Amino acid sequence: xQAAIENENEMxxxxxxxxxxxxxxxxxxxxxxxxxxxxxxxxxxxxVGESGSGKSTIAKAILKLxxxxxxxxxxxxxxxxxxxxxxTEEEMDAIRWAEISLVPQSAMNALNPVQRxxxxxxxxxxxxxxxxxxxxTLLDKCQQxxxxxxxxxxxxxxxxxxxxxxxxxxxxxxxxIALEPSVVIADEPTTALDVIMQAQIINLLxxxxxxxxxxxxxxxxxxxxxxxxxxxxxxxxxxxxxESGDILxxxxxxxxxxxxxxxxxxxxxxxxxxxxxSIPGSPPLLTKRLEGCxxxxxxxxxxxxxxxxxxxxxxxxxxxxxACHRIEYAERFRKEIIDIFGTRVRGQS
Amino acid sequence: xxxxxxxxxxxxxxxxxxxxxxxxxxxxxxxxGDPTAMFxxxxxxxEDVEAIRKLWGLDQPLxxxxxxxxxxxxxxxxxxxxxxxxxxxxxxxxxxxNTLILMIPSILMAIVVGTLMGTNLGWKRGSARERIGVxxxxxxxxxxxxxxxxxxxxxxxxxxGWFPLGGMRTxxxxxxxxxxxxxxxxxxxxxxxxxxxxxxxxDVVVISRTSMLEMIGEEFLQFAKARGLSDKKVKKIAMRNAxxxxxxxxxxxxxxxxxxxxxxxxxxxxxxxxxLMVNSVQIHDYPVAQAAFFLMATAVIIAxxxxxxxxxxLDPRIxxxxx
Numbered sequence: 019x020q021a022a023i024e025n026e027n028e029m030x031x032x033x034x035x036x037x038x039x040x041x042x043x044x045x046x047x048x049x050x051x052x053x054x055x056x057x058x059x060x061x062x063x064x065x066v067g068e069s070g071s072g073k074s075t076i077a078k079a080i081l082k083l084x085x086x087x088x089x090x091x092x093x094x095x096x097x098x099x100x101x102x103x104x105x106t107e108e109e110m111d112a113i114r115w116a117e118i119s120l121v122p123q124s125a126m127n128a129l130n131p132v133q134r135x136x137x138x139x140x141x142x143x144x145x146x147x148x149x150x151x152x153x154x155t156l157l158d159k160c161q162q163x164x165x166x167x168x169x170x171x172x173x174x175x176x177x178x179x180x181x182x183x184x185x186x187x188x189x190x191x192x193x194x195i196a197l198e199p200s201v202v203i204a205d206e207p208t209t210a211l212d213v214i215m216q217a218q219i220i221n222l223l224x225x226x227x228x229x230x231x232x233x234x235x236x237x238x239x240x241x242x243x244x245x246x247x248x249x250x251x252x253x254x255x256x257x258x259x260x261e262s263g264d265i266l267x268x269x270x271x272x273x274x275x276x277x278x279x280x281x282x283x284x285x286x287x288x289x290x291x292x293x294x295x296s297i298p299g300s301p302p303l304l305t306k307r308l309e310g311c312x313x314x315x316x317x318x319x320x321x322x323x324x325x326x327x328x329x330x331x332x333x334x335x336x337x338x339x340x341a342c343h344r345i346e347y348a349e350r351f352r353k354e355i356i357d358i359f360g361t362r363v364r365g366q367s
Numbered sequence: 368x369x370x371x372x373x374x375x376x377x378x379x380x381x382x383x384x385x386x387x388x389x390x391x392x393x394x395x396x397x398x399x400g401d402p403t404a405m406f407x408x409x410x411x412x413x414e415d416v417e418a419i420r421k422l423w424g425l426d427q428p429l430x431x432x433x434x435x436x437x438x439x440x441x442x443x444x445x446x447x448x449x450x451x452x453x454x455x456x457x458x459x460x461x462x463x464x465n466t467l468i469l470m471i472p473s474i475l476m477a478i479v480v481g482t483l484m485g486t487n488l489g490w491k492r493g494s495a496r497e498r499i500g501v502x503x504x505x506x507x508x509x510x511x512x513x514x515x516x517x518x519x520x521x522x523x524x525x526x527x528g529w530f531p532l533g534g535m536r537t538x539x540x541x542x543x544x545x546x547x548x549x550x551x552x553x554x555x556x557x558x559x560x561x562x563x564x565x566x567x568x569x570d571v572v573v574i575s576r577t578s579m580l581e582m583i584g585e586e587f588l589q590f591a592k593a594r595g596l597s598d599k600k601v602k603k604i605a606m607r608n609a610x611x612x613x614x615x616x617x618x619x620x621x622x623x624x625x626x627x628x629x630x631x632x633x634x635x636x637x638x639x640x641x642x643l644m645v646n647s648v649q650i651h652d653y654p655v656a657q658a659a660f661f662l663m664a665t666a667v668i669i670a671x672x673x674x675x676x677x678x679x680x681l682d683p684r685i686x687x688x689x690x
Contacts, residue, residue, distance in 0.1 A: 081593055085584075107598070114595035122593075127586035130604055131684055132611075142594045177683040193594070 029096075030233050031057040031080075031118075031201050036093035038072070038079050038257075040304065047304030048091070049075045051257040051312075054331075057201060062227045062234040064244030064265070066280070067254030070301060073237045074123070075257075077203045081118060082110045098200070116146045119194040121223075123206040125186035129178035135189055136160060136174040139196060146197055163192040167222060184215035191222060195232060202226075203235045208243060220246055241284055245269065250337070253277045256301045256312035259331070263338035273340040273348040276313045278355045295359035311343065318358045319344055319351055373676070380672050387664045388440070388657075392433060395653050423449060446654035450647070455658045458643070463625070463662065465535060466632070466639035469556060470624035473563035478617045480564075481571025485613075486606045488572065489579025501576065508569025515562050516634035523558060530558050533636030559635040563628060567620065574616055578609040611681050615674050622670030626663030 038050040050072040057063055065073045078084050080095050082105065095103040102113055122128040130138055139160040144150050151159075161171035167188040178186060187207060194202050204223060208216040224247040226232045236248055244251050245265060252262040253276065261274040272278045279297040299316040302308060311317070314324040323343050331341040344351075420426045424435065439446060445455035481504075488500040507515075523529050531537065535555050536548070543551065582588060582605040591601045627641030640659055647656035678685045 083589060083593055111595045111597055114593055116595060120590070120593045122586065122590055124586060128590035130587045130591065130608070132608055132682055133604070141596065141600070145594065145596045145600065179684045190590075 029056050030059050030061075030098065031235075032094075032096040033076070033080065034094045034096065036076065036079060036095065037091040038075050038084065039089055039091040040085075041087040041089075042305060045305040049088070049257050049304060050079065051308075052093070053252075053254070053257070053259045054093075055252050055259065055262060057233050057235060059200075060227070060231040060233055061250065062223075062236060062248045064236045064238065064241075064248035064251040065254055066238060066241050066244055066251060068239055068301065070304070071254040072257040073239075073254055074205055077120065077205045077235070077237055080203065081114055081120060082107075083114075112146070115142060115199060116197045117199050118201045118203060119197065119199040121187070121190050121194045121202060121204040121207045124210050125190045126178070126183065126210065128190055129186065131178055134175055134177055135181075139163075139174070139193055142193060142196060160192070160196070163196055164189070166195075167192040168218075183211055184218060187211060187215070187219050188222065191219070191226075195226060195230070199232075201233050201235065203237065205237045206239070207236075208238070208240070216243070223247055241269070241280060253280065256308070257304075258312050258341065260313065260342070261340045263334075264336075267335070267338040271348075272352065273334055273338070273345050274313075274342045275317050275319055275351055275355065278352055279359070282356060282359075293356050295356060297359060311341070318355065319347065376672060376675060380668055383668055384661075384665060387668070388437070388661060389433075391657055391660050391664075392436060395648075395651075395656060396429065398648075398651070445658045448647075448655045449652045450650055451652075451655070455654045458655055459640070459658055459662070462627075462638060462640045462643045465637060466627040466641065467624065468552075469559055469631075469637060469639060470563065470627065471621070473560045474567055474617075474620050474624050477564050477567035477571055478613070478620070481568040482575045482610065482613050484568075485572040485575030486579045486609055489576040489583070489609070490602055490605065492580060492583060497576075500572070504569040504572035506569075507565045508573065510566075511630070512562060512566050512628060513630045513634050515565060516559070516631060519558055519562055520634070531555050533634075535638055559631055559637055562635075563631055566628075566631075571613065571617070575609060575613045578612050579605060582609050611678075614677065614681060618670045618674045618677075619667065622667035623663070625666035626659075 032054075033056070034054050036050055036053045037048065040047045040049050053072070053076060055063065055065075065076065067073050075084070075088070078088070079090060082090075082103075084090070090103060093103065094101045097113065097117060102110070105113065129135065136157060140153065140156045143156050143159070150156075157174075161174055164171050164174050169185060169188050169192065173181070173185070178189075181189060187210075191207075194204075207223065208219050211219060220243055223234060223236070227234050227247060234247075236244060238244060241251075248265055250263060251265045251268050252259050253268070253274065254260070255276050261268055261272065261277045268277060269281055272281055276297075279295060282293070282295045283297070285294055297316055302312060302315060308328070310323075310325040310327055311320070311329050314320040317324065321344070327343070329341045329343045331339050332345065333339055334345065342348075417426070424432060427435075436446070445459075447453065448455055448458050451458050484500065484504075488497045491497050520532065524532050531554060533555075535552060537551055537555075585605070585608075588601055588605055591604055592598075596604075625640070626644070627639040629641035629645055631637065632639045632641040640662070644656060644659040644663075646652075647659065
């Protein structure tokens with residue numbers, strides 16, 4: 019996912035050395051620290067990591083929707099060759115939704131409760147059209163979108179509270195693709211849903227990506243969802259991208275101890291007897307200035323160098339990048355990590 | 368909205384009104400003193416007092432008086448004023464008209480201006496303008512009406528002489544055209560209108576600001592921003608959502624307008640319901656006092672009813688359903 023290495027032309031969106039700071043009661047917290055990745059046309063990439071690792075902040079930074087105490091501290095966001103990180107509000111209004119749209123985490127709260135969904139969709143069109151189509155044409159377009167995401171066209175005149183959680187998420191997805199944007203950022207689109215709805219929404223996103231060629235950045239803490247639809251993945255920890263690349267390479271042969279831990283923390287149906295692990299400790303405080311590797315405090319393989327020097331991101335092989343000082347021992351770590359943290363799955367002990 | 372809900376809500380309102388009427392009737396009879404006292408006692412012989420009491424029906428047992436009152440009221444007869452010797456309606460209606468031409472414009476303007484100011488202040492949270500605006504609106508809000516009134520009278524009447532001292536019309540001005548009369552009343556109205564506006568606008572500003580503050584950080588606003596809507600449009604969405612509690616408050620405020628503003632009417636010698644009400648209570652003019660209080664209670668209760676009905680429209684999440 020290293021931006022510089024890729025061919026510039028087929029790159030839709032490049033995030034280059036992105037840094038985001040939050041003002042927090044006197045102290046400055048760096049929520050995103052030098053993250054770089056790129057999104058190709060028609061590709062679906064996943065950003066995984068635990069809560070507070072900076073995933074959602076990246077989404078907000080790309081759209082320039084950071085809260086008032088947050089600010090871009092460095093880096094570039096290049097959309098189709100243009101650096102949009104310095105765009106003014108007015109310029110961003112044109113980029114937002116027309117070029118980059120968002121599927122929000124909580125569709126419940128993302129829709130205006132006192133406005134019919136139809137008029138919310140129509141107003142989105144109107145905000146981006148110099149000479150607007152007639153209301154009827156727009157409404158018809160919106161109804162087609164509703165059908166595309168599996169909603170009945172008459173339900174478009176409902177208010178958000180008349181929809182179930184899954185329907186609301188479908189409606190926001192319909193909105194997200196309404197202007198045929200180049201990039202759709204899905205920020206934990208399934209977190210608030212039950213498993214059945216999750217599967218349906220994932221399938222919907224998958225079909226959008228495969229059939230319509232929509233490029234998706236999927237932000238989630240659930241690596242099984244990433245595994246289902248993404249071609250590439252970035253693993254985030256404490257605001258940094260610790261490992262990234264082709265999804266099979268990263269998950270089959272992780273090189274960063276955190277990725278190993280993350281992978282081993284998720285159960286799979288195929289391997290019921292698999293030992294699940296949990297990594298003790300929690301991510302460092304946002305306001306703590308990190309001298310070394312961000313994972314060194316929790317890493318069982320941490321050595322003196324890890325505490326002191328920030329590891330560079332190195333290329334392991336084609337499309338597989340890791341930021342770790344001890345990649346040469348990765349194979350040994352993969353075995354040991356289970357023994358160190360292993361707890362048997364319930365019922366298997 | 369469901370018809371059954373409306374019907375039951377109206378039935379409730381009627382029961383409430385009946386309870387208010389009864390309570391008021393009882394309360395006025397519990398107040399120490401006697402309607403005949405306004406004839407400066409002493410000079411009336413006990414026989415005369417008895418004759419007046421008999422004339423007004425006050426010699427009858429209380430329950431008879433009560434049923435008679437209710438019976439007359441149900442036929443729209445509010446009785447005859449003890450002091451004015453005229454039907455209560457004839458006394459009340461001009462006073463009500465005077466009160467409403469003062470209160471309705473000032474309250475409506477307070478609502479419109481207050482909502483615009485309050486939502487704007489809330490939207491610009493933390494700015495210097497917001498802090499000044501909040502302090503200022505709390506300041507005018509906590510100033511008693513009579514004090515503001517007297518200060519305004521001192522400045523604009525005594526020092527500058529721009530406005531008349533009080534009352535509603537220039538005394539002794541006859542033969543004016545319709546237009547001249549209108550100008551004359553407006554001239555008299557300006558100061559009490561301004562004072563009432565200042566008094567009411569503070570609360571509206573504070574309520575709508577708080578309501579707007581609750582909108583900041585709402586996800587649907589951020590989502591609207593993400594959809595590429597301009598700041599102006601996003602603010603509009605926030606205002607539409609923030610306005611709901613303001614409307615509740617405003618409707619009830621208009622209900623209270625029917626009772627007038629006693630202090631304001633006294634300071635500016637405005638011949639409204641408020642003064643009439645206080646006067647009638649003091650001289651035990653039961654029919655007028657009861658009618659005035661009844662009018663105010665009715666207005667407030669009906670305002671509440673309208674708020675309840677309007678909610679379904681204002682906030683579609685609130686729907687009326689059978690339980």
